[in-house]
Amino acid sequence: MTEPVFDWQKGFIVDFALTGGLSATAVSTRRTLSQMRGMFADSEACEKMLTSSDPVVYEFYELGAPENAGDVAFGTSVTYPGRVGNEYFMTKGHFHTILETAEVYYTLSGEGGMLVENPEGETAFFPMTAGKAVYVPRRFAHRTVNTGTAPLVSFFAFRGDAGHNYAAIETKGYRKLVIEGEDGGIRIINNPKWETT
Numbered sequence: 001m002t003e004p005v006f007d008w009q010k011g012f013i014v015d016f017a018l019t020g021g022l023s024a025t026a027v028s029t030r031r032t033l034s035q036m037r038g039m040f041a042d043s044e045a046c047e048k049m050l051t052s053s054d055p056v057v058y059e060f061y062e063l064g065a066p067e068n069a070g071d072v073a074f075g076t077s078v079t080y081p082g083r084v085g086n087e088y089f090m091t092k093g094h095f096h097t098i099l100e101t102a103e104v105y106y107t108l109s110g111e112g113g114m115l116v117e118n119p120e121g122e123t124a125f126f127p128m129t130a131g132k133a134v135y136v137p138r139r140f141a142h143r144t145v146n147t148g149t150a151p152l153v154s155f156f157a158f159r160g161d162a163g164h165n166y167a168a169i170e171t172k173g174y175r176k177l178v179i180e181g182e183d184g185g186i187r188i189i190n191n192p193k194w195e196t197t
């Protein structure tokens with residue numbers, strides 16, 4: 001393991017894609033399908049897939065930003081193409097521990113969208129395509145969904161001390177699912193597993 005060498009006091013430059021070159025010291029975290037058991041609506045399809053392989057669903061590169069309000073944490077997220085049943089591969093998603101903090105995602109390549117929801121029940125799905133940025137507002141949980149056939153790569157930045165709260169999403173799921181319809185189109189439907197308690 002190489003220790004990150006980013007200088008948060010004096011500044012630094014880094015390769016934008018963070019997948020090589022100057023960014024060789026970024027730390028990658030990978031999530032495989034077996035680590036996401038129960039997060040896809042079709043558990044049966046999930047278990048069936050896992051009998052033959054355990055694909056990487058997504059990974060992200062982090063630079064170890066100090067967890068200060070005045071620092072900016074950033075990195076890249078790669079969500080791979082695929083489906084579990086008719087539900088597209090996606091990230092776990094999270095609220096920020098400091099709920100009142102926003103985040104920006106800039107899409108480098110691939111196609112998909114950002115599924116968001118707040119505790120009050122408002123939801124939205126913002127398309128993500130190369131060259132476009134998504135602003136995830138304060139209070140909204142966010143999850144990247146790959147609806148295409150290539151990896152969906154985005155660059156993100158948020159307040160250094162925002163923190164990640166995965167628990168709420170892991171226990172309740174999202175209110176909405178992003179699935180491929182029978183005609184091959186993208187559908188946003190209600191999550192039959194979502195519970196209010």
Ligand code: MN
Pocket residue numbers: 094095096103142158
């Ligand atoms: Mn976030």
